[in-house]
Structure formats: C-alpha cells, structure tokens
C-alpha cells in the first residue's frame with residue numbers, strides 16, 4: 001500500500017489577508033474596522049503591515065483565521081503526535097465504532113520498507129495481529145477491546161482544524177528535521193496545500209530555525225548555527 005499521507009485542505013476563509021490586515025490595522029487606527037476592511041485593496045501594503053506585526057510577536061492577529069484539513073493514510077503513531085497540539089480540534093476515525101474487516105491498513109516506515117527482509121517480517125507480523133484481532137471480534141469481543149492488539153502502525157484518518165497562529169507553530173516545530181519523519185511529511189503537505197492558495201504564507205510555514213535565525217535544539221542537524229555558536233562565538 002502507498003505509505004504517503006493523504007492531505008487535503010477542505011476549508012479556509014477566502015478573505016484571509018484582508019481579515020488579518022483589518023485585525024492588525026484596527027490596533028493602530030481611529031478608523032472603524034468595517035471601513036478598514038472595505039478600503040483594503042493594496043496587497044503589498046497589507047503584507048508589509050502583517051509581517052511587521054507578526055515579527056514583533058503580535059500573534060493574536062492571525063488567530064482570526066481557521067483552516068481545516070482532511071488527513072488519511074497516516075499511522076496512529078503520527079496522529080498521536082498531532083493530537084498533542086492543544087490548540088487544534090480533531091475528529092478521528094474511531095477504533096471503537098469502526099471494526100477492521102480483514103487485514104487492517106497499516107503504514108510501513110521507509111527505513112523498514114527499503115529492506116526486503118525486514119519488510120517481509122513487518123508484513124507477516126501485521127498479518128498475525130490482524131488474525132488475532134479478527135479472532136477476538138468473532139468471539140464477540142467488542143471492537144473497543146479487540147483494538148488493544150492493534151499497533152502504532154495502524155492507519156488512521158483525522159479531520160484537523162486550527163487557527164493560523166497554531167498552523168505557524170505546528171509548521172515551526174514539525175518541519176524541523178528533529179521531528180519524526182511521518183509527521184514532518186504530513187505537516188509539509190498541510191503547508192503545501194495552504195500555500196498553494198495563500199503563497200504569502202510561505203515565509204511563516206517553515207522550520208523554527210528559519211524564523212529564529214539559529215537552531216535552539218539540543219542536537220542540531222547542522223543546517224543552522226546553534227544559539228551557542230551564534231552568541232558565544234569569539
């Protein structure tokens with residue numbers, strides 16, 4: 001089966017830039033916000049103000065924008081990491097209400113996928129788990145209990161909504177090479193879906209080192225200088 005996450009942006013406001021600009025401008029203007037919104041036509045002017053406001057850490061202005069993604073073909077290991085983000089809303093395929101029929105779908109990590117011998121062992125093991133799961137279900141064990149034998153590799157589907165502040169935070173953390181490969185791949189696809197429609201967001205939806213100008217991780221990938229290298233260099 002194809003191991004790549006399937007990600008689709010299914011909802012976002014059409015007037016994203018104007019909405020954020022109106023929020024930003026309202027902070028510094030005597031004009032009514034409704035008038036600021038109506039008169040906002042100059043994209044460059046809007047982008048300049050937004051960059052200034054975001055760069056100064058005034059992130060509440062981008063919280064007005066909510067986006068929703070439909071995500072599938074990702075492992076439970078991946079979704080478990082995603083749901084740690086507390087400013088997101090989720091609806092996930094239930095292992096209580098949806099019984100697995102036959103072999104359940106699963107994700108094979110590329111490190112195992114590329115090794116034919118290990119891949120075969122992995123697949124046999126998934127097959128064994130599936131047989132055990134089916135035996136439990138056929139014996140009348142409820143799916144919510146039979147699922148205890150399902151692995152982290154089991155594929156899942158999830159609908160995830162978040163505001164733009166959290167989207168930037170998610171990208172900054174999960175596009176970092178220190179993040180696990182699958183969530184990194186999934187978040188990259190989320191960013192690609194959004195920037196395909198809103199290209200002005202590209203400079204924000206990047207690993208945190210690109211915004212910070214240095215790496216703040218304990219174990220750096222070497223792409224950027226660490227904080228220590230930057231500030232304690234003689």
Ligand SMILES: Cc1cc2nc3c(=O)[nH]c(=O)nc-3n(C[C@H](O)[C@H](O)[C@H](O)COP(=O)(O)OP(=O)(O)OC[C@H]3O[C@@H](n4cnc5c(N)ncnc54)[C@H](O)[C@@H]3O)c2cc1C
Pocket residue numbers: 084085086087166169173174178179180
């Ligand atoms: C590379 C990597 C490795 C990781 N390894 C581990 C691990 O080994 N074990 C583990 O358990 N987790 C691990 N995590 C998950 C990590 O600890 C966070 O739970 C996850 O990344 C969510 O990040 P967050 O809390 O910044 O973001 P969110 O939950 O999305 O929140 C966004 C921001 O809101 C603020 N915020 C949210 N809730 C609160 C609150 N209650 N109080 C104050 N401020 C709040 C914070 O500023 C936070 O950064 C890892 C994450 C990464 C990226």
